Every structure is written in structure tokens, then in C-alpha cells.
Amino acid sequence: MMVTDGLIEGIRQGRIPVLARAISLVENGRDGYERLLSALHPLVGRAHRVGITGPPGGGKSTLIERLVQVYRERDITVAVVAVDPTSPFSGGALLGDRIRMDSLTLDPGVYIRSMASRGAHGGLATTTREVCDVLDAFGFERIIIETVGVGQSELAIAGSADTTALVLVPESGDGVQVLKAGVMEIADLYLVNKADRPGADRLVQEVEVMLGIRRGNALRHVGPHHGPATTGSGKREAEDVSEWSPPVLTSVAVSGEGVTELVEAFDAHYEHLEQSGELERLRREGLARHTRDVVDRALSNLVWQEGDGAEILAEKLDDLASGRVSPYKIAHDIVAHLQEAPE
């Protein structure tokens, strides 16, 4: 109890060492973590959360480094949560080739944290959200969430941000394949990075054509598309905020080209969300989904950690392996046992 109280107070006071301890508590699901998150809940919801996703090797980390620099020049505080196991932020644990971005990490207005993608106690998406909630409550104005845009769970994480950007690069069929499979309808912005390479223009066109097809199929857009122009200005016509047409931007992250435009497109999307009422709807949906996840986690803990589930299962393991009893019969018994014994 005392520990959690201290953490809550420290986060309200904006103390970085306390933040690190609070995040560890949440990430590892240690005693009192739900009490901490519950106490922080009224403080959550002020940050703009941006999900950045795409295949590995797309230059996402360099891009994020540049984004952070642009935000800091504007005196905006920013936290980065790396869920991408291939990200240098996450650290190539094996070879220890973690890139240390000293210029960023010495700045108290920047906080970088990687998620341990294995062993997240109740699902990586749920835990990532909770870590972002702590950073949000702490007062960071932007939270960038880096994921790899191929897996389902990673897409779910990126999709839970207010704004989601998909980063593609020329000379790689991957991104277009992902798009073709209909996986990335989720993105609010498309960015062709490494745009100084051959094939960049073609990729921009391909993505635009594909988005056009999708728009056509969806039959939602009858007139000309509103939303940011595809030239990367990030500006939109002021009179129509009800529709958002995902823009296709370009950048060369290593030189910083296009990064300011990207920041402006993020801001424009957030403004759209606020003015259209979408932000409130998205946040309510997100809170409802998160509550469901917390319930499912609690029930799972009730059976496997606090209850007799593990014991019942262990007793039946030989019968299970020999084929005498099915997983469904055992599951039925375990659930029935939980309901019989509410204490």
C-alpha cells in the first residue's frame, strides 16, 4: 500500500525515477499495479498517442529520433514506447548492439522505454496500453508507440493509438503486400520513408491507387476527397472535419527531410479527431475494450493463480496426453469448479 501511494505521489510531482519504478511495477504486474493505474485514471487522456508501424528495416527508429527532435524544438515533451522487438530502442538483447541516443536520453522532456515483448503477464497489447497510461498521467504530451506492422497483436497495439502511421520503403514489396492483404486499413497516415531511393514515386502512386480502390469500395466518399493533400503539407480544408482521407507523405529520415511535415500531419489528424467528435468516440471505445481486457485477465488470474485450475489440470495431464480426456472436458470441470466455489 505504502509503495503504491509513494508512486502515485511521485508521478503527480513529475519525478522521473518514480516513473521508471511505476512502469516496471505495471509491466511486471507486481502487487498494487492495478491500484496504481486506478488512482492515475483521472489523469489519463491528455496525451496524443501516435502509433508508428511498418515492416522491419523501414527506418522507423531513425524517423522516431527525428520526430522527437522536432517535438523538442517546439518544447513539446515526448515519450517513446518501443514494442518492436527488432527496434534498436528495444535493444538487440543478444548482441548488445543497443543504440544509445544520448542526445535524447539526457533530456528530461524525453522518455524512452521498450516493452519486454515476452512474458507480458496479461497480453502485450493490454500491458502496452497501461504503460502508455502511466506516461500519459505523468504528463507527456506526445506518446509514440513503435510496433512492427505485420503481426496481428502488433497491429492491434498500433491501432489503439489516436493516430496510426504506416511506414513503407521503396525496393521492398513487403509493405504493398501487407496493404493488399487488407491488413493496414487501420492507418491514418502513410509514409514512404527513404524517399530518395529509386522507386519511391512509384510506391507513393501504388499506395494512393490502393487507397483509392478502398475508398471506392467503401462507397463512403462520393465527392472529391477532403483531408490533407498528398503533397505532404498536412493542411486540410477547414470547412470539412467529418471525413479524414489518409494522406501519403514522403520522408528521408536520415537527413530529416519530411519530418516537420509529418509532425504537422499528426497535429492535423488530432485536430480532426477533436473537432469531429471522433476522439471522444475512439477514447470511449478504447476504455471499454481495455475494461474487457482487464476483466479477462482478472478471471484468468482467478483460475490459474488464485484458484485450483493448475492443480486440476496437472492431475488430468496423463489422461489428456493419452487421449482419454479432452481439453474441453477438463476446461468444463475447471470452470464449473470456479463457479461452485466463489470463495
Added chain:
Amino acid sequence: MMVTDGLIEGIRQGRIPVLARAISLVENGRDGYERLLSALHPLVGRAHRVGITGPPGGGKSTLIERLVQVYRERDITVAVVAVDPTSPFSGGALLGDRIRMDSLTLDPGVYIRSMASRGAHGGLATTTREVCDVLDAFGFERIIIETVGVGQSELAIAGSADTTALVLVPESGDGVQVLKAGVMEIADLYLVNKADRPGADRLVQEVEVMLGIRRGNALRHVGPHHGPATTGSGKREAEDVSEWSPPVLTSVAVSGEGVTELVEAFDAHYEHLEQSGELERLRREGLARHTRDVVDRALSNLVWQEGDGAEILAEKLDDLASGRVSPYKIAHDIVAHLQEAPE
């Protein structure tokens, strides 16, 4: 009841149209699907399940086509379950560019099925396993599971197979990045496909070096490595079956080069699993994990479909959004309510 009985009987008789209906029932979680799976459980466990994973664009689908041909030449029946949304097996739903492999699909000894990666009712990994169980009970001797090897859930699916192969291609840093991040410790075999391209030899060496480092770190191997030679013969020294050293093979799937060797390496790995007792251990672990997943799914259904969870949450949504009540308080109330009212 009647429907499920008919399906069980039809699967025992090896009727393909019944198989298709049974899989749809399981995939969509329709009435009686757990009863069906429970009845089939004694028939499950005869197939060798092979997970094939890797970044998109690695030629996995062509490789699988060739693998199926080699199996069929040997009169071995084979089912393919595509969980990869970028796979032509799964079908680019948007553009309808599904590749139809007529030569394969007219053969009753081959069955190809793609998983709808969205909307899986209780987690994609759980449902994929259940679809494989149906195919196993039906009598297919090999089950190939195709996933994209970047996401956590996709890795979990590939890792649940008896044998897991990671497919990499030259001229793509992706695979090596994934390896570096320590994500792919899971693989039992590494395959450099498109090995006629420049850089293939270097990639083979990189993977071997990386595996060497991991072996060194793990301190498990003191003497020379046993297991298949890295030349792709798939043969191992007969006297040591207790250790498996993942081999690095090469292939050119479009021409069929290296595919026979891959089949032999799969067989060698299975033989290793059987003789070392690993197979039994893995299968017991898999059954225990699956039973836990089935319980978690049942509990979730109990709250959200059969119980009052959705209603309680809907009532509190305004308080949740305004910050007056936290997700954790509502979750606590929902769980308490479930325990109070076991009926």
C-alpha cells in the same frame, strides 16, 4: 446434436465435404464446436505439424507448393493451414488475386485452408490449433502451418508446431534483424530461400554465426555440434539424439532446388523428437497450454456473452470516460458479480 454427430462420423469416414464443414464450424465457434473437438480428441496426435514462418516476400508460398509436391510423390497426405494474411493461399481479399493451385487442389490427398485472421472468436492461435486438430483427426499425415514470422502471435502459432522452420532471403536485412532481436530462437531449422541470388552465402554464414553465438551463450554445447550437417543432407549421427542443432539449409523454391533436402530435414527433426522423448514432452505442454486457453475463452464467454458483463460496462461508460470511475473498479465489480451469481 445431430449435426455434430454427423460431422464426427463423416470425419472418421474421411469425407472431404464434411471436413470443410467441420472446419468452418470450429473456425466460427458455432454451436457444438467444442463437442466436436472433444469427440475428435482421441484421434488427434498422429500428424507431424510443421510451422513455416518468415518475413513477407520470402517465397514461403512457392516453397510450400513444392513441399506438397514432394510429399505427394512419396504418397504422403498433407494439409496446409495459411495464417499469413499476405499469403496467396489466404487470398488477397481486396484485389481478389488469389492464386489457385489447381494441380494441388484437385488431389484428395491435399487440403489447403486459410485462416480468417480477423474475428477469430477466442484468439487466432487457439483457433488455428483447433483447425489443425480437425485435420489431424481426419488423418492428414503432415500439416504445414504458414505464418508471418514477425508478430508475437504469429510466432506463437509457428512455435506450437512440432517442427518450426524460419525462411529468410538474401538482399533483405529483415530476417537477420528478427534473428538479432532474439525472436527466432524458436526455429528448429533455418532456410535461406532464393539462394541463387547474390548474398545467399553471406546470409547463411551470418545465420550460422548467430546460432553459434547463441549456442555459446547458452553453454549447452561443449563439444562439436551434433544434428544435421549444414550442407543440407538432413542426416545426423545416430548415437546422439538428445541434442538438436538447428541446421541452416538453402533452397531455390521456384526451381525446386533444396526442397527434397528440406523434407528430409523435417523428417530427421521428427525422428529426433520421437527418439529423444521430446515429442511427448512438447505434446503434453501443448495440450496443457491449449486447455488453459480453452478455459480462458470459456470464462470470457461466460461474462460477455452469457452474463451481465456487457450491461454493467455499458451503464458505467459515461463515468469511465469522464474519469470518475476507473476500468479496474468496473472490472472488479463485473468479476464480483460473476462470482456471486454462479447460475
